[in-house]
Amino acid sequence: MATVKLQRVAKRWGSVVGLEDLSLDIADQEFLVLLGPSGCGKTTTMRIIAGLEDPTAGDIFIDDERVNDKPARDRDLAMVFQNYGLYPHMTVADNIGYPLKVRHVPRPDREARVLEAARRVELADLLRRRPAELSGGQRQRVALARVIVRKPRLFLMDEPLSNLDAKLRTTMRAQLKHLQRELAITTIYVTHDQIEAMTLADRIVILSKGRIQQQGSPEDIYAKPINTFVAGFIGSPPMNLIPGEIADGAFRHSAGRIAGPFATSGAVLLGQRPEHVALVAPADGHLNGTVFSSELLGDTRLVTVEAGSDLIGVKTDPRETHAMGRQVGVRFDAEHLHLFDARTGVRIT
Numbered sequence: 001m002a003t004v005k006l007q008r009v010a011k012r013w014g015s016v017v018g019l020e021d022l023s024l025d026i027a028d029q030e031f032l033v034l035l036g037p038s039g040c041g042k043t044t045t046m047r048i049i050a051g052l053e054d055p056t057a058g059d060i061f062i063d064d065e066r067v068n069d070k071p072a073r074d075r076d077l078a079m080v081f082q083n084y085g086l087y088p089h090m091t092v093a094d095n096i097g098y099p100l101k102v103r104h105v106p107r108p109d110r111e112a113r114v115l116e117a118a119r120r121v122e123l124a125d126l127l128r129r130r131p132a133e134l135s136g137g138q139r140q141r142v143a144l145a146r147v148i149v150r151k152p153r154l155f156l157m158d159e160p161l162s163n164l165d166a167k168l169r170t171t172m173r174a175q176l177k178h179l180q181r182e183l184a185i186t187t188i189y190v191t192h193d194q195i196e197a198m199t200l201a202d203r204i205v206i207l208s209k210g211r212i213q214q215q216g217s218p219e220d221i222y223a224k225p226i227n228t229f230v231a232g233f234i235g236s237p238p239m240n241l242i243p244g245e246i247a248d249g250a251f252r253h254s255a256g257r258i259a260g261p262f263a264t265s266g267a268v269l270l271g272q273r274p275e276h277v278a279l280v281a282p283a284d285g286h287l288n289g290t291v292f293s294s295e296l297l298g299d300t301r302l303v304t305v306e307a308g309s310d311l312i313g314v315k316t317d318p319r320e321t322h323a324m325g326r327q328v329g330v331r332f333d334a335e336h337l338h339l340f341d342a343r344t345g346v347r348i349t
């Protein structure tokens, strides 16, 4: 059992700001994902929780105990590092079993648990190798196995799947989610991959430049992004954000209009996900344009329409083909429209 609380945590190195006033509550057994682009402060947050980095300001609590002054080794958590952190002179088996060895787990028990952890990450055949004899993806899985071999009160995982190929990544993702539920261990997981965040998380926290942009369930964040940063970061392909103006209740754009009625006025970004936009005959469209490109994604087709100077993504039936340059109409679904302030990027409710 473990809860984690960060209270107004900040981290600076001279004039470099890593984190700014971060407060966060993580529930027992929760799978929390920190999501954000490179340099937004994900690893810094993890290192502060782990005790590898001192915050410049703020407090860290694990199970309601303030741990600011508690050394990393006494915090009873296991961390997968972004750069693996394996012992080069040890075999895969010894690397995985190391946390058990330092805790004096008897050899037979240790060997059984190492084998079980290695099987979970598909490494059972490589136990005698050393890290230098492994690929990047294999090293990453050793690091993962070393964490799951023991049962700490908290898992911290920093991009643990980033070096795996697409197929293995999908399998490992499912394995991890299953394992986290099975072991019921509170997990904080870092990624810059929004699909990974959506699939794994009970709750996602989106960071940008050391600040929390939004937190919530994957469903909530997907359905109601709080600003254009989040709107553009979650979803693949991302939400369409079309600049225009609201006047007399209608959305106006050089390629057409949406009657609305919209309650606001002024410059906005109109947001709609590609799955909610429809391709229609030119006469039936809110906006008119031409087919810019048509890409088969497998179960859907992504058609990009050039309307005025904007490109609009539309998910369509994969069996429909669309010749480039053809005149089309684009129709928005009023139920799933988002409006953002053009200047601040903030959602208009």
Ligand SMILES: Nc1ncnc2c1ncn2[C@@H]1O[C@H](COP(=O)(O)OP(=O)(O)OP(=O)(O)O)[C@@H](O)[C@H]1O
Binding pocket: 013, 016, 017, 018, 036, 037, 038, 039, 040, 041, 042, 043, 044, 045, 082, 192
């Ligand atoms: N020891 C340090 N000294 C100075 N600046 C640092 C130090 N460590 C991190 N930073 C800076 O703090 C910011 C946050 O870094 P952090 O490693 O937390 O990013 P991240 O979100 O993990 O990014 P990535 O996805 O690239 O791993 C970055 O701007 C980084 O350059």
Ligand SMILES: [Mg+2]
Binding pocket: 042, 043, 044, 082, 158
């Ligand atoms: Mg990082």
